[in-house]
Amino acid sequence: MKTVAVFYGGESVEHDVSVITGVMTMNAVDKARYEVLPVYAAKNGTFYTGDELFEIDGYKNLDFKKLKKAAFLPGDDTMYVIKGKTLRPLKKISVAINCTHGERGEDGCIAAICKLSHVPIASPGVSPSAISMEKHLSKTVLRGMGVKTLPSVKINTASGAASALKKAGLDFPLIVKPDRGGSSVGISLAKDERELSAAVSLALKFGESAEIEPYAEEFTEINCAAYKNADGVTVVSECEKPFKKGALLSFEDKYVDGERQFPAKIAPALGERVQKITRKVYDELGFEGIVRIDYMIIRGEVYLNEINAVPGSLAYYLFCKTQKSFSSLLTGVIEGAMRRAAPSDTYVKNISTGILDGLKGKGAKRLER
Amino acid sequence: MKTVAVFYGGESVEHDVSVITGVMTMNAVDKARYEVLPVYAAKNGTFYTGDELFEIDGYKNLDFKKLKKAAFLPGDDTMYVIKGKTLRPLKKISVAINCTHGERGEDGCIAAICKLSHVPIASPGVSPSAISMEKHLSKTVLRGMGVKTLPSVKINTASGAASALKKAGLDFPLIVKPDRGGSSVGISLAKDERELSAAVSLALKFGESAEIEPYAEEFTEINCAAYKNADGVTVVSECEKPFKKGALLSFEDKYVDGERQFPAKIAPALGERVQKITRKVYDELGFEGIVRIDYMIIRGEVYLNEINAVPGSLAYYLFCKTQKSFSSLLTGVIEGAMRRAAPSDTYVKNISTGILDGLKGKGAKRLER
Structure with a gap:
């Protein structure tokens, strides 16, 4: 076995x-x-x-x-x-x-x-995985792929925030997050400079950089997941709408009292747009396994907020309409991963360079200091 | 010690x-x-x-x-x-x-x-490191950063090449490379469809994807390196111009008979542009250590061709004008890496979630299947 x-x-x-x-x-x-x-x-x-x-x-x-x-x-x-x-x-x-x-x-x-x-x-x-862990880097990659995200600045010191924000044309209210990590830990809202300073200090307790974005007063959060099945086909979930209690989706909202509307009651065209972006990002970044992507819908525009390479509960609940069980979903991703890994053993790993034999000849120059 | x-x-x-x-x-x-x-x-x-x-x-x-x-x-x-x-x-x-x-x-x-x-x-x-290993992904990231690269398509099968190239508006002559890897291994020039098929087959012997770019008949290759010193300052090298013998810079050119012009005899403004891009890419992607970036100059335009996260010989020779020796260069990067790693031990790693204590309450819902 x-x-x-x-x-x-x-x-x-x-x-x-x-x-x-x-x-x-x-x-x-x-x-x-x-x-x-x-x-x-x-x-x-x-x-x-x-x-x-x-x-x-x-x-x-x-x-x-x-x-x-x-x-x-x-x-x-x-x-x-x-x-x-x-x-x-x-x-x-x-x-x-x-x-x-x-x-x-x-x-x-x-x-x-x-x-x-x-x-x-x-x-x-x-x-x-490495890209999805960094909020600012993710946005850079997504921008390169033509996927819309909110503008942002990444800073390493509290003192650098004001000038970076000015240069990027960002103004209050702002959201400040640790650049790396997830689960809403260390995130806060800053409505003025005093709050910004506290928010940046908090975020920098969790890592060396903070990511600052404009805060949207009104938005709808939509999540969508994808996985690659045993046959190599990317399967995209329906959309869910998580609920929040405060101004931000908190750690408690996400994991302790998490409630959601699933499937999300949104316009079909909007749901399809979210699903299309999810598929594109999953395929172009070469994902395997179950990935959840979180979006913000602001005045009808879809902004990709965050890619979760390893979502909580592996987001299995987003596939409950199409999969018999979490078990059968896992069997699909497991079999697919093994199948797709197999050919990599056949790639050329050795070439005869002769470099290590011929070191007394020209190649040896490189060993001189 | x-x-x-x-x-x-x-x-x-x-x-x-x-x-x-x-x-x-x-x-x-x-x-x-x-x-x-x-x-x-x-x-x-x-x-x-x-x-x-x-x-x-x-x-x-x-x-x-x-x-x-x-x-x-x-x-x-x-x-x-x-x-x-x-x-x-x-x-x-x-x-x-x-x-x-x-x-x-x-x-x-x-x-x-x-x-x-x-x-x-x-x-x-x-x-x-992970980004620099993939040619197509590197270009996506660089595009997101506003750094110019040649257009390209990434394919996984020889049969997919023609339609992908057409969609991207790319025409012969083309360069075909394994998407992952370096040292010019598995790279070939394709002047027509027959050669393309052979070139793609060769590239796919080395990995699951091939990257295809337009071939520039006339171009100048320029390399430039950077490292972060003990004080956290990014130091950028002068530019070098490597020489090639055939239509492409081959493995032998790079490592066996490698010859170069250093510093490259190019217009000062061009050299400064290359150095400026090198610094930007090094800093924005958060590099440590010595990195070499390879460029192609085509009709006066600077295109970033490839980032070498671990360049051959750690590209020490590109710093020979400013550093006493490879030893002193290494001391700088070693001391800097240790110094900058130290604060990461002070970041918050533990938060009290209470989740694992309260599983008989609301959190336990997530454990039901």
């Missing part, structure tokens, strides 16, 4: 949300087809595995002594466990699913270790 | 070139300041370390039995060595330098394992 490694947890502020996504996903994987191996990244970054990790109740007080330290090695698709000074092969991994949210996980790091270990991943690869 | 881990080799077609870059770099690091630990990725992806690796002559017939298997573990900045079933800590790593070229190295994978292990890297991070 093939083994699916599910990565989750991690060092980011979104650790707890990721535990929920990870445990849900592990429990949803079809056990008649696959064996599941939990790979839980603790808050200090260490990987653990163990049967205890399937139970969500256990995370309140995890007993790390009952768990096993786990590791991938480069060039080797085996998951190892470490006990003291002993390294023991545990299981050959056929495919991985990334359920980490935020830094050192969703940002391309998990995709990278899977790539180094030759393990296909039923989740976004290194480059789309 | 601080230990610098130098990563090089790897599974890409550029393995041999990377060995040269790696060995040069290891020998150039100032031994009065730092200890150097070689981390050689063999052609199968396994990491090795050992004193034998400092000698370039040894790579013709490497005796792997004399080397030690090496590994980083997530959340741990120690380099371990593996002997049979035993895992032994070898050395705490203070900083890493990435000298891998191509897939599973220069593409963000080495940056990612360093990030997971909390090791600062004096080389580009995950996202600028």
Whole structure:
């Protein structure tokens, strides 16, 4: 039976949300087809595995002594466990699913270790993950693709904000966000310079850069997800409309009291426009796995707000109209990822350069200092 | 004394070139300041370390039995060595330098394992590395930044080429390249449909996508490099003009018989334009380490052709007018990377969500299937 490694947890502020996504996903994987191996990244970054990790109740007080330290090695698709000074092969991994949210996980790091270990991943690869993690970079890429986003400036110091905003022609009210990360953590509204200073200070507690955008008084938030199925066809979900309580969609709105209208009651033409952009972005950035894209509709215009490379709960609920279950959805993305990874083993990796043989000839010049 | 881990080799077609870059770099690091630990990725992806690796002559017939298997573990900045079933800590790593070229190295994978292990890297991070590895994606990002590049299409099958080219308004003669990778491997010129078909087939031997651009009969190639010094200031090199022998700059031109004019004899205003774009791209994409950017000058217009996140020989020769030696250049990038990585330990990583405690309340809904 093939083994699916599910990565989750991690060092980011979104650790707890990721535990929920990870445990849900592990429990949803079809056990008649696959064996599941939990790979839980603790808050200090260490990987653990163990049967205890399937139970969500256990995370309140995890007993790390009952768990096993786990590791991938480069060039080797085996998951190892470490006990003291002993390294023991545990299981050959056929495919991985990334359920980490935020830094050192969703940002391309998990995709990278899977790539180094030759393990296909039923989740976004290194480059789309890395791009989606950075709000400002995402907008640059989207602009290059002809996809509309709100204007913004990225700053590294509170003192740099005023001049950068002026240069970009942006005025109050403004939204200030940490440039990296998600789940609405560290985001605030600034209606004047005093609030801006506080908002930037808050955002810079979470990372080295802050992203500042104009605040739209009235807008509709619309989310839409996509995945690539076993046959390589990109499937786009219907749209949902999440509800918010305060001026901004807060962490609690997103994960604790999350309520939504699904499918969103919006004009069909608007929904189709959102779906068309979702498909374009998913395909052109070369995504794998389930991705959720969040939009803002402002006076009828569609602005792409954020790409979630690893959305909470893997956004499975957005496919409930077309998929029998989360399990069958996962089977599709898992099978597709394995199928599409196969040809990469046949690409040319070796060419005979003769460089290392001929170093006493001309090539050796480069070794002189 | 601080230990610098130098990563090089790897599974890409550029393995041999990377060995040269790696060995040069290891020998150039100032031994009065730092200890150097070689981390050689063999052609199968396994990491090795050992004193034998400092000698370039040894790579013709490497005796792997004399080397030690090496590994980083997530959340741990120690380099371990593996002997049979035993895992032994070898050395705490203070900083890493990435000298891998191509897939599973220069593409963000080495940056990612360093990030997971909390090791600062004096080389580009995950996202600028991943972007620079893909020719088409790089152009999309650059377009979003307002930097001029040649138009292009990216295709995954030979049969898709004709219609994609027509849609983009591109005509013969064309250049066909593997979308990922560098060192001019797999690149060819297509003057008609028959040649196009062969060129695409060749490019698709190296990866899943090919990038097709118009071929400029007459152009000047100009390269320019940049790095961030210990104080965080971006230093841009003078321009060089590499020479080519055939219609395209070949692998041999680049690495075997490489000759160049340095500084390039070009109009000062043109050189300044190239330097200005180099600085903008380096800063806006958030690079660290030494990066070389290659341009084509066509009828006076500057087109950015390619960003090399890990250039051959780390492009040290482009700084020979301003730096005493490759050693002093490396000291600057190493010290800067360590200094700039330090604050990231102070960012908020934990927030109290209460989600995992309150699962019997509202949050638990998400765990139902």
